[in-house]
Amino acid sequence: MNKCFFFDRDGIVNKRKVGGYIKSYEEFEFIPEFLELFQKTEKLGFLKIIITNQQGIGKGLMTFDELNKVHNLMQFNLYQKFGFSFDDIYYSPDLANSGSKTRKPEPGMILEAIDKWNIDKENSFFLGDSESDAIAGERAGIKTILIGDFSENKANFVFSNYTKFINSFENIVK
Numbered sequence: 001m002n003k004c005f006f007f008d009r010d011g012i013v014n015k016r017k018v019g020g021y022i023k024s025y026e027e028f029e030f031i032p033e034f035l036e037l038f039q040k041t042e043k044l045g046f047l048k049i050i051i052t053n054q055q056g057i058g059k060g061l062m063t064f065d066e067l068n069k070v071h072n073l074m075q076f077n078l079y080q081k082f083g084f085s086f087d088d089i090y091y092s093p094d095l096a097n098s099g100s101k102t103r104k105p106e107p108g109m110i111l112e113a114i115d116k117w118n119i120d121k122e123n124s125f126f127l128g129d130s131e132s133d134a135i136a137g138e139r140a141g142i143k144t145i146l147i148g149d150f151s152e153n154k155a156n157f158v159f160s161n162y163t164k165f166i167n168s169f170e171n172i173v174k
C-alpha cells in the first residue's frame, strides 16, 4: 500500500485567480510555499495527487483541452525544477448544482485514486483551502488539513497560513 498526499489545486498549488478560471499557463503561478512542500512530500515517500474542481469547463468558459494544456505545462515545469512531478491529477468539470459524485465536497475523485493507486488511507492526507476540501477528504476516510481562516473543528489540522503548516509538516505526517 502507498501513502499519498492529496493536494487541492487553486490556492494550494497555484495562486487563485480571483473571480475567474485559469485557462492558460500564462495565468498559472506556483505558490512559493507549495514548491517547498512538494519537495518535502517527495522526500518522505508520498504519492502526490491533485484533486480539483474545475467547473469552468461545465460552464463552457474553458475547454478540456485548455485545462489539460495547463496541467501538462505545470507537470513539465515541476519535472524541470525537481526531476519529479505529480503522480496523477483528477479534476471534476461538473457544475456545482449537477448532483456530481466527483465534484468536491463529494469524495468520488479521491476514492477513485485510492483504488487505482492502492492507497493506505490511514497514512494519507488531503490539503486544501476550502471547507469542501476537508469534507471530501473526511468522506473519503483520510486525514484533512486546511490552510486559512477556519475554526479548529473544520479539519483534523487547521493552520492560519501556509508557512505555519510547512513548519509543522514533519510532525503531522510522521
Ligand SMILES: [Mg+2]
Pocket: 008, 009, 010, 011, 012, 128, 129, 130
Ligand atoms: Mg482551493
